[in-house]
Amino acid sequence: MQLNQLVQNKTWRIIFLHLPSMYSLIKIELYKIFKQKRSYIGFAALIVIILLSHIAMIWEGQEMHDFITQNLSDAFIMQGNLVNGYLITYLVLNFLWVYVPLLIVLVTGDLISGEAQAGTFRIILTKPVSRAKIITAKYIAAMFYTFVFMVIFAVLSLGLGLWIFGKGDLMVIFGSVNIFSESDVLWRFVLAFTYGFISMCTVAALSLLLSSLSGNSLSPILSTMAIIIVFTFISSLNLGVLGTLNPYLFTSYLDTWQSLFSYDIRLWDILIDALILFIHSLVFYGLTIFIFRKKDILS
Amino acid sequence: MKLQYIKYLLLLFHLMWVQCQNNVFAQESNPDSLILRLKQKLELIKDYKADIEIHLDVDFIKMPDKNAKMFFKQPDKIRFISDEFIMLPKRGIGISIRKILKDDYLAVYSGLEIINDKQYTVIKIIPEGSKSDIVLSTLWVDAEKALINKVENTTRNNGSYLINLKYSDPELELPTEIKISFRVVNLKIPLKFIGKNSTVDKDELKVKGAKEGTVSIKLSYFDINKGIDDSFFEEGNNPDE
Numbered sequence: 001m002q003l004n005q006l007v008q009n010k011t012w013r014i015i016f017l018h019l020p021s022m023y024s025l026i027k028i029e030l031y032k033i034f035k036q037k038r039s040y041i042g043f044a045a046l047i048v049i050i051l052l053s054h055i056a057m058i059w060e061g062q063e064m065h066d067f068i069t070q071n072l073s074d075a076f077i078m079q080g081n082l083v084n085g086y087l088i089t090y091l092v093l094n095f096l097w098v099y100v101p102l103l104i105v106l107v108t109g110d111l112i113s114g115e116a117q118a119g120t121f122r123i124i125l126t127k128p129v130s131r132a133k134i135i136t137a138k139y140i141a142a143m144f145y146t147f148v149f150m151v152i153f154a155v156l157s158l159g160l161g162l163w164i165f166g167k168g169d170l171m172v173i174f175g176s177v178n179i180f181s182e183s184d185v186l187w188r189f190v191l192a193f194t195y196g197f198i199s200m201c202t203v204a205a206l207s208l209l210l211s212s213l214s215g216n217s218l219s220p221i222l223s224t225m226a227i228i229i230v231f232t233f234i235s236s237l238n239l240g241v242l243g244t245l246n247p248y249l250f251t252s253y254l255d256t257w258q259s260l261f262s263y264d265i266r267l268w269d270i271l272i273d274a275l276i277l278f279i280h281s282l283v284f285y286g287l288t289i290f291i292f293r294k295k296d297i298l299s
Numbered sequence: 300m301k302l303q304y305i306k307y308l309l310l311l312f313h314l315m316w317v318q319c320q321n322n323v324f325a326q327e328s329n330p331d332s333l334i335l336r337l338k339q340k341l342e343l344i345k346d347y348k349a350d351i352e353i354h355l356d357v358d359f360i361k362m363p364d365k366n367a368k369m370f371f372k373q374p375d376k377i378r379f380i381s382d383e384f385i386m387l388p389k390r391g392i393g394i395s396i397r398k399i400l401k402d403d404y405l406a407v408y409s410g411l412e413i414i415n416d417k418q419y420t421v422i423k424i425i426p427e428g429s430k431s432d433i434v435l436s437t438l439w440v441d442a443e444k445a446l447i448n449k450v451e452n453t454t455r456n457n458g459s460y461l462i463n464l465k466y467s468d469p470e471l472e473l474p475t476e477i478k479i480s481f482r483v484v485n486l487k488i489p490l491k492f493i494g495k496n497s498t499v500d501k502d503e504l505k506v507k508g509a510k511e512g513t514v515s516i517k518l519s520y521f522d523i524n525k526g527i528d529d530s531f532f533e534e535g536n537n538p539d540e
Contacts, residue, residue: 075483077392079367080384169384179362179384263361 025133029141033107039145042103043152049099050156053092054164061088061165072177084168085161086185090261092157093192097255100196101203101228104149108142109207109221112292113214121297132289135212139285142204147197154193172261180261192257195274199254202277203228205284206250212288212295250280330406330422336445337438338400340472346372347473348522353385357483357512362386369518374401376532388514390460391479396424396450399436403427412439419448432456446472458482473523477516 033039057064061083069078112135115121124134170180180188206227210220231251234242246252256273259265353365367381374397379385409421419439426433432454439449446466453459460481464474 072386075389075481077379077387077389078384079379079386080381082384171384176358177360179360179386181363181383184363 021129022133022137025129025137026140026144029111029137030144033111033141033145036107036110038110039107042106042149045103046096046100046149046153047156049096050092050153050160053095053157054088054160057083057088057091058164064091068173069171081166081168082171083165084170085158085163085165086168086170086182086189088161088165089157089189090170090172092161093196093257096153096157097196100149100153100200102225104146104200104204105207105221105224107145108204109211109224110217111138111142111208112211112288113220114211114217116215116297117217125297131293135208135285135289135292139205139208139288142208143201146200146204150193150197150200153196154189158189170261174258174262176263178261178263188260191270192260195257195260195270198274198277199257202250202254202281202284205281205288209284209288209291212291250277253277330408330420333420333440333442333445334400334406334422334424337440337447340445341397341400342373343524344373344473345524346370346527347520347524348527349518349520351379351519352517353387354515354517355386355512356514357510359510360386360512369516370527370531372527372529372532374398376529378532387516388460388479388481388483388512390454390457390481391452391462396436396438396447399424399426399431399433402431409437414439414448417441444472471520471523473518473520475518477518478513479516480511480513483510483512 065083065087066073069082072078115124125131167182169182170185172178172180203224207220207224210223210227214220214223228251231249232254235246235249235252237243253273253276256270259270347370349369349371351367351369353367355362355365365381365383365385367379367383367385370376370378370380377392379387404427405425407423407425409423412419412421420442422438422440424436424438426436433452434455435453437451438447440447446464448464450462450464451459452462460479463478463480465476465478466472467475
């Protein structure tokens with residue numbers, strides 16, 4: 001297809017005409033994110049927690065392993081290095097999963113409300129750029145920040161774990177005692193972190209939605225965390241009427257990555273859970289545009 | 300005259316057959332000679348090294364097949380070396396029949412049993428003294444070849460376990476496959492420690508009291524009676540102790 005033919009096509013024309021400005025908007029949003037000191041607090045906290053976890057595991061790893069396997073070792077001869085980089089990464093993933101949303105929301109929750117608080121929207125909106133484009137650029141920038149965060153999380157926890165503790169088979173208790181061969185582990189972590197990225201995008205999208213409703217930086221951060229804590233609490237209670245709410249709470253799908261560490265992986269179920277989270281993100285995005293379009297910029 | 304000769308001949312054959320049967324019965328009902336042959340055969344194997352393939356089948360443990368090297372030295376020294384993580388039941392790995400036959404015991408002939416169209420002599424061995432954890436050991440022995448086909452050990456505190464042995468190499472009088480059926484009693488795993496949604500049914504484990512499993516070990520021997528230093532086993536496992 002020739003270039004002029006492409007330009008004749010309506011869809012492509014929209015893309016050609018809008019892409020440069022969209023690209024510039026995303027660049028501006030990313031510049032704003034990475035210029036803020038606050039953005040690096042999340043990274044710093046993540047790095048410190050991962051470092052501390054690994055240092056603690058140098059002393060406590062064997063003891064922890066013995067505690068987990070003490071009953072098994074009465075009945076079985078167990079030989080081999082189970083306290084390895086993969087186990088440490090799996091433990092760090094479990095321990096950190098509660099805190100990762102908070103660290104991401106610290107930045108994404110401020111993307112819209114921060115501008116409202118600073119009064120910069122009045123200047124931005126004088127430019128010939130639609131409000132939907134501004135929100136889209138902020139969403140893409142937030143997703144990029146989440147992606148960078150998850151890449152650092154994955155590379156640092158796995159890299160450091162493998163460097164300090166070496167490779168080995170992974171033992172996980174998930175429905176049964178599952179032992180995975182060294183060669184069968186890495187792809188599970190790659191998929192787990194990919195799923196983690198999708199779930200954290202939903203958290204970021206929620207924080208952006210709440211950010212569009214707020215006029216200060218702190219409220220969306222706190223309210224996003226409050227929603228996650230309350231929903232997770234309801235999910236974990238799983239009692240009576242509250243239990244029936246579970247399928248409707250997005251928090252019920254955040255930890256599906258754990259099922260990648262079982263022998264009978266139901267890939268279809270995992271994909272559906274990821275799709276549900278993606279739909280949540282789209283709904284939050286749509287609502288944010290809807291709210292922001294109707295919003296009076298008074299500050 | 301010719302008919303008379305045939306009659307005598309038939310009578311002679313009959314007497315010979317009866318005598319032969321009596322001899323066989325006397326030999327089989329007295330297990331000592333068979334056990335002596337067994338011991339002599341077991342004594343021939345001083346040590347060995349083998350590549351092993353482990354297949355563990357327990358419903359609460361999921362583990363792929365593993366490969367390791369197994370080192371054995373008389374009477375009961377065993378060591379496993381593997382790059383992978385391996386898990387084997389403690390009971391039964393030591394083929395502790397060598398140890399039982401080394402100490403004082405009482406052997407009782409328990410008849411003949413046909414397994415897979417083959418006749419085996421069943422001998423019950425009761426170790427004397429209170430040292431051994433095994434209180435009764437039942438052996439299914441191929442009397443012709445003096446090879447143990449099956450062992451059932453009843454322990455003092457940990458129930459019983461069954462060991463099936465296969466000899467697929469006719470030139471080798473060592474098992475090429477060992478299948479151990481065992482029970483795990485009162486298993487408790489800290490479920491909340493790893494994995495948020497771990498759902499091992501602790502109640503089910505408690506109700507049944509025990510879980511049964513099997514481990515199959517395929518052995519390919521690469522060094523027999525070449526000598527292994529005792530110090531090699533110092534860091535290794537000695538599972539039946």
